[in-house]
Amino acid sequence: MAEAIxxxxxxxxxxxxxSIGLHRVLKGVQLTVPEGVIYGFLxxxxxxxxxxxxxxxxxxFPDAGEIRIFGASPQDLETKRRLGFLPExxxxxxxxxxxxxxxxxxxxxxxxxxxxxERAGALLATVGLAGKGDVQLRKYSKGMLQRIGLxxxxxxxxxxxxxxxxxxxxxxxxxxxxxxxxxxxxxxxKTVFFSSHILADAEMICDQVAIIxxxxxxxxxELEALLxxxxxxxxxxxxxxxxxxxxxxxxxxASHGDQVLLRVESERDLQEILxxxxxxxxTVRAVTPxxxxxxxxxxxxxxxxxS
Amino acid sequence: xxxxxPRGLLALSQMGxxxxxxxxxxxxxxxxxxxxxxxxxxxxxxSAMGFLSIGNLQRVILDMGLSTISGFSALxxxxxxxxxxxxxxxxxxxxxxxxxxLARHHFLLGRYAGLLLVLAVNVALMVLVLSxxxxxxxxxxxxxxxxVGYIYLELMILTAVALFFSSVTSPVVSAICTVAxxxxxxxxxALAEILAPxxxxxxxxxxxxALYHVLPDLGILSINNLVVHEIAPAPGFAWRALxxxxxxxTLLLLASALALRRRDLV
Numbered sequence: 001m002a003e004a005i006x007x008x009x010x011x012x013x014x015x016x017x018x019s020i021g022l023h024r025v026l027k028g029v030q031l032t033v034p035e036g037v038i039y040g041f042l043x044x045x046x047x048x049x050x051x052x053x054x055x056x057x058x059x060x061f062p063d064a065g066e067i068r069i070f071g072a073s074p075q076d077l078e079t080k081r082r083l084g085f086l087p088e089x090x091x092x093x094x095x096x097x098x099x100x101x102x103x104x105x106x107x108x109x110x111x112x113x114x115x116x117x118e119r120a121g122a123l124l125a126t127v128g129l130a131g132k133g134d135v136q137l138r139k140y141s142k143g144m145l146q147r148i149g150l151x152x153x154x155x156x157x158x159x160x161x162x163x164x165x166x167x168x169x170x171x172x173x174x175x176x177x178x179x180x181x182x183x184x185x186x187x188x189x190k191t192v193f194f195s196s197h198i199l200a201d202a203e204m205i206c207d208q209v210a211i212i213x214x215x216x217x218x219x220x221x222e223l224e225a226l227l228x229x230x231x232x233x234x235x236x237x238x239x240x241x242x243x244x245x246x247x248x249x250x251x252x253x254a255s256h257g258d259q260v261l262l263r264v265e266s267e268r269d270l271q272e273i274l275x276x277x278x279x280x281x282x283t284v285r286a287v288t289p290x291x292x293x294x295x296x297x298x299x300x301x302x303x304x305x306x307s
Numbered sequence: 308x309x310x311x312x313p314r315g316l317l318a319l320s321q322m323g324x325x326x327x328x329x330x331x332x333x334x335x336x337x338x339x340x341x342x343x344x345x346x347x348x349x350x351x352x353x354s355a356m357g358f359l360s361i362g363n364l365q366r367v368i369l370d371m372g373l374s375t376i377s378g379f380s381a382l383x384x385x386x387x388x389x390x391x392x393x394x395x396x397x398x399x400x401x402x403x404x405x406x407x408x409l410a411r412h413h414f415l416l417g418r419y420a421g422l423l424l425v426l427a428v429n430v431a432l433m434v435l436v437l438s439x440x441x442x443x444x445x446x447x448x449x450x451x452x453x454x455v456g457y458i459y460l461e462l463m464i465l466t467a468v469a470l471f472f473s474s475v476t477s478p479v480v481s482a483i484c485t486v487a488x489x490x491x492x493x494x495x496x497a498l499a500e501i502l503a504p505x506x507x508x509x510x511x512x513x514x515x516x517a518l519y520h521v522l523p524d525l526g527i528l529s530i531n532n533l534v535v536h537e538i539a540p541a542p543g544f545a546w547r548a549l550x551x552x553x554x555x556x557t558l559l560l561l562a563s564a565l566a567l568r569r570r571d572l573v
Binding site: 014054057058059060061077078080081083085087090091092093095096104105107108109110149152156 | 317320321324328331332335336398399400401402403404405406407408409410569571572573
């Protein structure tokens with residue numbers, strides 16, 4: 001599969017307050033994003049996600065390392081033609097209406113007037129702002145600004161869409177709509193690279209993820225491969241007594257009336273508790289296997305500090 | 308994208324869009340109207356002042372009118388110019404602009420052209436009011452148009468100065484530096500015309516003359532006094548003024564473009 005983004009040995013530092021000291025934000029970031037995938041760039045606050053995205057969009061210059069987007073430099077204007085970008089908590093000219101903003105930014109791509117008019121109308125509808133296009137942006141809510149930000153990122157029908165925290169400021173319905181839109185973009189053959197700290201959203205839609213901690217990518221790859229198929233533990237719900245004292249690999253999580261909820265660490269323990277429960281006359285209500293979630297993986301990596 | 312304009316045309320269209328947006332930003336701001344209303348009031352007030360002055364009423368109105376146009380346009384140029392680039396970075400609106408296929412120097416030129424457009428409208432409105440006042444008092448002279456033309460050249464320089472400082476520092480520092488440039492520009496001629504002839508030591512005279520050549524001289528762009536006293540400018544005045552403006556503006560825009568070229572937009 002061809003590469004949409006390749007980042008190698010990316011380093012970036014910023015001067016501290018009053019230009020004293022040097023704060024190393026990125027320490028040799030490496031990652032590869034194939035074309036046509038949804039790629040989640042995850043990490044705690046201050047890990048270097050936004051800095052990486054600004055480097056990707058040519059707003060910052062790297063101290064060391066290299067970024068290639070479709071094989072070219074992010075500073076190249078031709079590269080920017082193929083790119084759509086939604087900054088984190090986007091800021092716009094609040095004296096413009098939503099439609100005026102789209103027209104203004106669309107002209108920077110050289111879009112003809114008629115095409116721009118149609119495209120702006122369609123995008124406003126796509127992001128759920130159909131009736132709000134002629135309202136000044138100063139009257140938009142945070143969620144509406146996020147939506148108009150997404151619309152402007154899609155003005156040029158980009159091959160690569162870079163989104164910095166696209167779910168921020170949205171209610172659950174809005175988040176779902178944005179998730180659906182990202183999936184639609186993938187269906188259209190686009191590559192979506194987005195940063196997020198909302199892991200549930202990332203887990204639902206990402207094909208691949210990278211986890212960045214303190215300026216370094218600590219895990220990268222296909223989500224399924226990263227999470228694996230191994231079951232971490234099981235939750236067993238029994239109605240009635242489990243039969244005698246619980247062995248060390250089984251923990252009582254909750255009990256309600258004659259029902260108990262148990263956490264079972266191994267397959268052997270599972271077999272044992274099911275057998276002893278049946279012998280004691282209990283009914284097995286549920287056995288739920290738990291695979292590691294993206295959150296587990298994320299917490300594990302964040303706790304490890306990326307070293 | 309379905310169709311793509313040739314690169315040169317696209318750059319022009321992009322700069323036009325940035326300029327129009329800058330214009331729209333100014334005319335949708337209250338400050339612009341407050342400044343304009345104040346300037347127009349002062350123009351009308353200057354006619355009343357004419358009655359209280361000793362001397363030719365029309366001449367006083369013309370003198371005060373041109374000074375008001377010059378002063379208030381300069382104030383507008385400084386006030387808006389010092390934030391042209393800085394506020395875009397500070398408010399992060401620049402992220403949406405420069406992540407598009409727009410060269411940084413084209414963005415800069417667009418902002419510059421936008422403010423010049425604002426100033427053109429500003430000056431045109433003030434000239435209209437001054438002309439009306441002068442027609443009413445029977446002192447209208449078409450010479451106010453070249454005078455305003457030279458005021459506009461000065462505004463082109465002042466806007467480029469403000470834009471340069473806005474590309475490298477905060478609005479407060481930009482304002483101080485641009486106002487300093489304006490004040491020095493309007494007083495530096497005294498070095499060559501008043502101070503140098505009084506100095507006896509040759510080396511000191513050379514030093515003062517050299518200093519005069521290094522400092523900006525906005526006086527060479529003004530014909531306000533000549534128009535008021537109905538004196539024709541010296542031959543070649545226009546060319547000298549145009550050349551001076553073109554060189555200064557080009558240098559300042561190049562310096563601004565260099566400052567923005569590799570700047571991290573944090």
